[in-house]
Amino acid sequence: MTQKTLEAIKYKRGDLQVLDQLRLPFETVYEAVPNTVQGHHVIKTMKVRGAPAIAIVAALSLAVELNALLTTSPTTLDTNDKVATFVNEKLEYLKTSRPTAVNLFEASERLSNLVRDNGDKSGPELASIVITEAEEMLIKDVQDNKNIGKFGCEFILANANSDSVRVLTHCNTGSLATAGWGTALGIVRDLNLSGKLDHCYCTETRPYNQGSRLTAYELVYENIPSTLICDSMASALLKLKNVKAIIVGADRVAANGDTANKIGTYQLAITAAYHNVMFIVAAPLTTIDMKTLSGDAIVIEERAGVEVTSTKGRTATVEVAAPGIGVWNPAFDVVPASLITAIVTNKGVITKNKGEDFFRIDEFIKNNQ
Numbered sequence: 001m002t003q004k005t006l007e008a009i010k011y012k013r014g015d016l017q018v019l020d021q022l023r024l025p026f027e028t029v030y031e032a033v034p035n036t037v038q039g040h041h042v043i044k045t046m047k048v049r050g051a052p053a054i055a056i057v058a059a060l061s062l063a064v065e066l067n068a069l070l071t072t073s074p075t076t077l078d079t080n081d082k083v084a085t086f087v088n089e090k091l092e093y094l095k096t097s098r099p100t101a102v103n104l105f106e107a108s109e110r111l112s113n114l115v116r117d118n119g120d121k122s123g124p125e126l127a128s129i130v131i132t133e134a135e136e137m138l139i140k141d142v143q144d145n146k147n148i149g150k151f152g153c154e155f156i157l158a159n160a161n162s163d164s165v166r167v168l169t170h171c172n173t174g175s176l177a178t179a180g181w182g183t184a185l186g187i188v189r190d191l192n193l194s195g196k197l198d199h200c201y202c203t204e205t206r207p208y209n210q211g212s213r214l215t216a217y218e219l220v221y222e223n224i225p226s227t228l229i230c231d232s233m234a235s236a237l238l239k240l241k242n243v244k245a246i247i248v249g250a251d252r253v254a255a256n257g258d259t260a261n262k263i264g265t266y267q268l269a270i271t272a273a274y275h276n277v278m279f280i281v282a283a284p285l286t287t288i289d290m291k292t293l294s295g296d297a298i299v300i301e302e303r304a305g306v307e308v309t310s311t312k313g314r315t316a317t318v319e320v321a322a323p324g325i326g327v328w329n330p331a332f333d334v335v336p337a338s339l340i341t342a343i344v345t346n347k348g349v350i351t352k353n354k355g356e357d358f359f360r361i362d363e364f365i366k367n368n369q
């Protein structure tokens with residue numbers, strides 16, 4: 001059965017449009033992204049957000065820029081060297097948009113390696129190879145998410161000891177955060193399609209409200225039985241509502257399984273452990289960063305204090321804090337591997353060995369190439 005999901009990224013060769021997520025859930029407005037300057041802008045300002053979507057929009061913004069130059073200014077791309085320099089400079093620039101989600105850095109490295117490995121091609125040929133690779137990222141991400149949904153749904157049902165489950169999710173990990181379907185929210189979709197989802201709770205996810213604005217929007221859009229809670233209600237929910245699993249996405253998973261995700265994820269993992277509730281991280285393998293050995297080395301983005309002192313409503317942004325108060329606004333936190341039950345990837349589910357408090361992700365990758 002196919003199910004229509006929201007589309008954060010609309011692309012055909014030479015034309016990239018992104019859904020402006022700052023205007024959701026009240027207005028559906030697409031914005032053209034004709035080049036990397038605009039790509040950088042929509043990522044930095046969070047018109048597009050979510051680890052996979054950030055990487056795909058960055059790569060496609062480069063693809064549309066290259067595509068346009070091939071016709072409007074062919075001499076700028078007429079040698080291999082010119083294209084290689086152009087692509088690498090643009091990738092370095094795009095990487096400065098947001099620091100925590102590794103997918104952007106992984107995509108950049110992949111495109112850069114492609115350029116290095118195609119030193120024998122003409123300029124236009126090399127540009128075309130880069131464009132095609134960026135386009136494939138968009139297609140592959142949806143398939144990866146479908147696999148995550150299936151694996152995660154099976155794992156949760158196999159371990160829940162009940163016929164239908166209630167789950168809690170945090171931030172937005174759905175179609176809006178990816179090329180389609182979603183990671184953690186993809187699992188929720190699969191649970192719902194299998195008829196085994198009793199209810200999905202979602203947090204508001206202050207300060208940016210990805211939960212109340214975006215996840216709630218996706219849940220309502222698809223008629224998934226769901227309820228919104230404030231972030232501060234999570235422990236009470238686990239105590240009183242028989243939730244079987246908390247399912248979250250990831251911005252970067254370190255080699256030992258420590259996971260950076262939206263601020264508030266860490267406290268959810270602590271309360272899940274206390275209440276003996278499964279804590280599931282859902283992410284494609286592109287979100288795993290084997291070069292980062294543990295969560296301590298993950299750079300956490302800090303954003304402007306105004307996101308905490310104000311809230312964006314339907315018609316205006318309103319101040320909600322006493323003027324003059326100091327603000328700390330880390331956008332992400334790190335969940336230690338010891339608190340994570342399983343990491344659900346597009347290649348399968350990674351669990352810990354008995355008695356160990358870290359994941360052997362290197363072994364999993366070796367066995368699932």
Ligand SMILES: CSC[C@@H](O)[C@@H](O)C(=O)COP(=O)(O)O
Nearest residue numbers: 049050051171173177249250262
């Ligand atoms: C599939 S999205 C996974 C994560 O990127 C998501 O949970 C998250 O933390 C997004 O943060 P954001 O700041 O909205 O980009």
